[in-house]
Amino acid sequence: MQEISSPYPSRATLIGYARVSTGDQDLRIQRDELLAAGCSRLFSEKITGTHAARPELARMLDHLRKGDVVIVSRLDRLARSTRDLLEISEQLLSMGVGLRSLAEPWADTTSPAGRMVLTVFAGIAEFERSLIIERTHKGRTAAKMRGVRFGRRPTLSPEQVALARHLIDDERNSTAHVASLLGVHRATLYRALARTSA
Structure with missing residues (x-):
């Protein structure tokens, strides 16, 4: 049986990261x-x-060379979340750099088993993301059917827009002056007037 050689030399340079x-x-x-x-x-x-x-994490990533192995005491010292861990480990793998956790022996990308575990994690994270997206979409659709409106609330009420139109059209005030009276930016007033005239 042919032995598969590891991309990481037995005397690989070990680089530690602590946080x-x-x-x-x-x-x-x-x-x-x-x-x-x-x-x-x-x-x-x-x-x-x-x-x-x-x-310091950014400095370490710049310092790493192909064949190096990053060592951490625990994975939560390196990453903020599962997604963050997967992104960092994928970045390391693309550089030809291994990752090993002292507290979690299964998290060792220098071994085939460790790479397989992280691949499974990546699949689970992708599955979770798709479930969240699906649930969010269903929730928004159901809310819209109940009459819930999404997006930012209008800065100006319909009454304020009507007052602004009256002040501009009938009383010949400038848009900038009316916007100042209503406490909004001139562009905000222009958008509100355009929406009501459409």
Whole structure:
């Protein structure tokens, strides 16, 4: 039986990424775990997972080279959500970089089994997304049938639009002056007048 060679060399460069959510938490435990796992370079930051900008993560991604393996103590240190995890792992795979979690041994994209698990996760996430879209569509359709209106409420009431038209047409006020009286932008008043005259 032919042995399948791994794209990751046995002496791959291990790069660690550590993150804690607040300034009160300490990065030392994660750093110690990553150094004990053999990481030769560490990227770490103190920033909440919901924060979109993670500069150290971006620096690590720029630093990575084909054949490297990213090590994290837990997956939730790397990603904010399942979708985020899948996007990061797909990005790493496209770069030829592996991903391994110390706390979740099944999350190891350097092995065929780990790649298969993440593929299954991606399928589940896609299925969940399609269910959410379907439920949202059905809910909107049912609400519309009940007379619910979607979108932003008009800034000006029909009475205010009628008053504005009277002030402009009969009293010869400028549109800018009437918009100022009603406390709206001139463009807002133009749109409201156009809607009622259509």
